[in-house]
Amino acid sequence: MTTACLKWIDSQGQEQFYSLSADEILVGRKSDADIILAHASVSRHHAKLVRGQEGYSIIDLSNTNGTYVNGQRIRQQRLHHGDRICLGQDRTQLSYLTDTSPFASPVLNSEADNLEKSLASLTSILPQHSDLEKISSILDFQYQWGKVFSAESTFEQILKATLKISGAERGYILLKQQDRFEYVIGMNDRGQNLPQSDFKASQTVVRQVAKDGNPVYMARGIAEEFAEQKSILTLNVRSLACMPLRWMLPESDTAEVRGVLYLDSTRGMRELSGLDEKILNKLALEAGNVFEKLEMLKTFEERRSLQLELALAQETQKNLQTELRAAEELRRAESQVLLSENAASMGRFAAALSHELNSPLGALKSALQTCNALAEKKATLPVEKREEVDEVEAQLRRNAMESADRLHQIVLRMQRFTNMDSKEILLVDLNSLLQDVVDALKLQIKEGVTLELDLQPIPRISVRPQQISAVFSNLLQNAVEGLTSAGNVWLTTCQAGSQLQIVVRDDGRGVSAEELASIFDPSFKVKAGRVATGNWGLFSCRQIIREHGGEIEIQSTPGHGTTVRVTLPCVESA
Helix, strand or coil: CCCEEEEEECCCCCEEEEEECCCEEEEECCCCCCEECCCCCCCCCCEEEEEECCEEEEEECCCCCCEEECCEECCEEECCCCCEEEECCCCEEEEEEECCCCCCCCCCCCHHHHHHHHHHHHHCCCCCCCHHHHHHHHHHHHHHHHHCCCHHHHHHHHHHHHHHHHCCCEEEEEEEECCEEEEEEEEECCCCECCHHHCCCCHHHHHHHHHHCCCEEECCCCCHHHHCCHHHHHHCCCEEEEEEEEECCCCCCCCEEEEEEEEEECCCCCCCCHHHHHHHHHHHHHHHHHHHHHHHHHHHHHHHHHHHHHHHHHHHHHHHHHHHHHHHHHHHHHHHHHHHHHHHHHHHHHHHHHHHHHHHHHHHHHHHHHHHHHHHHHCCCCHHHHHHHHHHHHHHHHHHHHHHHHHHHHHHHHHHHHCCCCCCCEEECHHHHHHHHHHHHHCCCCCCEEEEEEECCCCCEEECHHHHHHHHHHHHHHHHHCCCCCEEEEEEEEEECCEEEEEEEECCCCCCHHHHHCCCCCEEEEECCEEEEECHHHHHHHHHHHHCCCEEEEEEECCCEEEEEEEEECCCCC
């Protein structure tokens, strides 16, 4: 693709090149233009360059000064290599160049070099130079530093210029900090930076300028009102100048004096013309603009930082919501698994319970049937036989009452074990709850398995009873299933400080260290096309215990059994 540029020769004879790459390029005097030309003949928004398939065209935007191509005023015209463009008739002249020319790939002056050249032009101004040359130099300097913004380097260029124009020995840029003005940067007339440790200036003069907002020029001697100031006498100052620096803060709508440009000398400074003073004031204004730009950049960075923090917070919130949804889904899954396992356990419990109920029911039915039969025969028996029948009837009634009591206890245990709301927090006797779990489990365990209890006195605690029952039913069932055939399972409770300890121990097969490392990790297995779960019961047990503020630990050795230790807080809350 053809590349193009504009070449401008300034008032000092220096060539400047502007590379053209954007689709639309605004040319004018105003600071928002893409190519800024600080010249009186150039309107604020003078012309626009528009890129087409065959190169750039220029469109005139100025009704007053006009845009000329090769001496002809135009409204819009496609540009060709070598076209001469004038912004205002016979005024600011540019040349349109493309890479098809002998001047292809011109060596563009770097913006930093341009700034240095502009400074050299500005600082070479002497009193005998014309006002037009002085104005041109200051405008060019303003334009160049606007292109290359570096606060420190710009302050240095401003101090060099002011020292050269004024003939002062020292120059400082000072920033207002509460009731004093503090050092920002300093320089001597040889272009050497002055360290902060050497900084001394008349705070009285500085405060006066800041208060009045007016510059002070004492080029040929110190005014009487300042002549006896300690700092003036100590530094042997014979001449000085001080200009206010104004700028607006982002939250303010008015420019205020927030700093000063301070110059002084132990000899008389150069006699300043009215225009020289205006140039110094202009440089002071530019220094204020630097501070304003720094404030804007700071505000922008703060806002960008806040936006990044907000975006991060939103992303974190989004991730948290995703994690919460995943946790809720996992919670529902584990609840379903625990309920399924509990339902299976309840099924086994119901089968065993029906067997246990049959025994007292059979005894009760037999006693009642026998009593009825004896009552029918009793009337026909001799008197001496009736006493024997009475003793048999009494024994049968006792047997019936024992069977009824046994049935009543079974029903009560079944009610405690099955009729508790899983979400309701109740104050319970944990030993009684565990006894019910054990009684229900005894109906299911195989012959040769011994289940021993050592339930020490412990305080009542607030828990969700059905959840805790399900946990220990699962742990005890695992212990029983871990036995090879016959074996022992021990269940103990005790209080240890502010904790309750419940231990389930067996002398069964045990598990390996590898299995123990992931014993609480839920897993899925596919067998014969069906999905089976692994470790979900223990995973759910740990979740429930942790929700109650406790913890669960498992120790096991292959061939020597397994010990499960559960701790719960001794507080009446879940």
